[in-house]
Amino acid sequence: MSRSWRIAIVLGLFACAVVLVVFTAMAYIATSPPTVSYLDSQPPGATVHLVMQTDGVVGSATGGAAHPTWVSYRIRTPKTHAWTHTTLVYLPAHSRIDVTIYQFDSGSPLRNQHFGMVTGTIGNDAKLNGKTFKVLNSYDTPNGQGVGHTFTVPSLGINVPLEGNDTSKKTFCTYGPCDPATQLHTKTTFAFTTPGVGNYRFQCFIPCGGGRYAGNGGAMQTLGYMGGFLEVRA
Amino acid sequence: MSEDTGFQPQSGAGAQPPGPGRTPPAGGQPHHFRRMIPIWLALALACDLIWWFVVGPHVPPGDMSTSAVGAQFDFNVLFLAAAPVVLAVWVYLAYAVWTWRASRADAPEPVGGPAARSNFKVQFWWIAITTVVVLAAFVFGTVELIVPAGAGGAEGPNPIWKPTAKHMLVVQVIAQQWKFTYRYPSYGGMQTNTLVLPNNTWIAFHVTSLDVIHSFWAYQIGVKVDANPQLDDVAYTKTRQTGTFTVRCSELCGIWHGAMFDYGKVLSKSAFDHWATTTEKKQAVNTKYLPPFAWTYSPTANGATGATGVNTSGQSPFSPEQHYGATPARKLVRSSLTSTATPTTGT
Numbered sequence A: 001m002s003r004s005w006r007i008a009i010v011l012g013l014f015a016c017a018v019v020l021v022v023f024t025a026m027a028y029i030a031t032s033p034p035t036v037s038y039l040d041s042q043p044p045g046a047t048v049h050l051v052m053q054t055d056g057v058v059g060s061a062t063g064g065a066a067h068p069t070w071v072s073y074r075i076r077t078p079k080t081h082a083w084t085h086t087t088l089v090y091l092p093a094h095s096r097i098d099v100t101i102y103q104f105d106s107g108s109p110l111r112n113q114h115f116g117m118v119t120g121t122i123g124n125d126a127k128l129n130g131k132t133f134k135v136l137n138s139y140d141t142p143n144g145q146g147v148g149h150t151f152t153v154p155s156l157g158i159n160v161p162l163e164g165n166d167t168s169k170k171t172f173c174t175y176g177p178c179d180p181a182t183q184l185h186t187k188t189t190f191a192f193t194t195p196g197v198g199n200y201r202f203q204c205f206i207p208c209g210g211g212r213y214a215g216n217g218g219a220m221q222t223l224g225y226m227g228g229f230l231e232v233r234a
Numbered sequence B: 001m002s003e004d005t006g007f008q009p010q011s012g013a014g015a016q017p018p019g020p021g022r023t024p025p026a027g028g029q030p031h032h033f034r035r036m037i038p039i040w041l042a043l044a045l046a047c048d049l050i051w052w053f054v055v056g057p058h059v060p061p062g063d064m065s066t067s068a069v070g071a072q073f074d075f076n077v078l079f080l081a082a083a084p085v086v087l088a089v090w091v092y093l094a095y096a097v098w099t100w101r102a103s104r105a106d107a108p109e110p111v112g113g114p115a116a117r118s119n120f121k122v123q124f125w126w127i128a129i130t131t132v133v134v135l136a137a138f139v140f141g142t143v144e145l146i147v148p149a150g151a152g153g154a155e156g157p158n159p160i161w162k163p164t165a166k167h168m169l170v171v172q173v174i175a176q177q178w179k180f181t182y183r184y185p186s187y188g189g190m191q192t193n194t195l196v197l198p199n200n201t202w203i204a205f206h207v208t209s210l211d212v213i214h215s216f217w218a219y220q221i222g223v224k225v226d227a228n229p230q231l232d233d234v235a236y237t238k239t240r241q242t243g244t245f246t247v248r249c250s251e252l253c254g255i256w257h258g259a260m261f262d263y264g265k266v267l268s269k270s271a272f273d274h275w276a277t278t279t280e281k282k283q284a285v286n287t288k289y290l291p292p293f294a295w296t297y298s299p300t301a302n303g304a305t306g307a308t309g310v311n312t313s314g315q316s317p318f319s320p321e322q323h324y325g326a327t328p329a330r331k332l333v334r335s336s337l338t339s340t341a342t343p344t345t346g347t
């Protein structure tokens, strides 16, 4: 084989490898869950009503979840009220956000009961099924099911534990999107004020990535499932 | 071989005609080392003085604690030792490139000849000086690690280099994906989101993890300790300045490792006491539900399996409750939580 042929083959293979690497990387980088915008959900300055749900099994009925069996958040789209499978949300800066989370998953004790305390919300409290609380004892929650998930924004000091549900009940939601009107859930409400423009990460402090080392892989760390961002915009 | 002229490269020395601008001593080459040493000495002295007085005080991690000061001092001393070595190499190189450049008409032939074979004097001083420098660095480093009680580094669960101070504040650092929390056994075993320390106080950091390996790095106070599950890793420092410092996880611990940081504070003793007592009161509603203060906590208990409620690991969720040092915790909550792993009530 001539020298120029050999060079051509090497360069050709190299180009193939580059293309492969770029495509693989882009497949990860460019794949992002959708963002639900609450920017125009109300007149400027008015309270924003952010509604979310947590499903023990996200299901694939809507949103085409890549991992239909994973635990996940869903965010309710303002106006259409569709449950979008995502954890990315736009919120207006310096605004009061009233949050409602319908929690459909089962629960357990917290690994660190520290996250049983409500912090960073207006009044440093939250309401569980309409009843104000400051702390959930995750070993002994009001209906005895432990904590399903926590809504925690470390950089804003926000932490709210969400109580779990009894899996043996008939109306327990086995896959999402779950319906608050007909299916078993706990309803947690709280309010906080958004800071200035920025990207604020939230996660859950119940290691609910079942089957993963220390329970923190998989859904726990993945955007669109248990990890997300509150993107505060002007 | 010429005993007098060091590295003097020569090939038929003396046969070369003296070059312009060069005054060879009688009978051959100039004494090159005698020309290099003053240049090197002046540069090395200037460099070390500028470093020590101008740059040194600003070298990280600063001077917020004894271990930070120690790290800064060590770094500066090592720089003072290293700079002359670097400059010696550079001066020699620059001198050689200039003096023995090929384009010079009268350049001596540097390759081969008896002078290239061996030079006892050069070999002796080469070995002697490098040995002294390396051994000095070894002794200095060892002393600087041991004397300041571990220099802010991790000493494992049974530290051998302890500060002699009678009063130490114990702070437990609990790492978990992806946040640090802090427990104060002398304030009711409360757990907090932020690390607050009193000034002019010896702190005993007890670092552990609830899941994977993390590393607690309190940058400006010069403390860095690996956080391992089920291991109580201890490090000491004494605060000496009020202010803010950065805490970062410095062991890749998962995808949000980069988000695992927060900011700590060193307050005056009275401000700290005020903070600690009010925070203890505020946290009391939750502190009563925390496991009793222990040096380690089982990572596989407490919902870690992802299963509901019951710990299936067969491990006790907590190590035995312990007191630290001579002064036991002021009060500890729930003195006897059952050592079984089933969820218990908060009463």
Ligand SMILES: [Cu+2]
Residues within 6 Å of the ligand: A071, A148, A149, A150, A204, A205, A206, A207, A208, A226
């Ligand atoms: Cu979760």
Ligand SMILES: [Cu+2]
Residues within 6 Å of the ligand: B175, B176, B177, B178, B213, B214, B215, B249, B250, B251, B252, B253, B257, B260
């Ligand atoms: Cu970490």
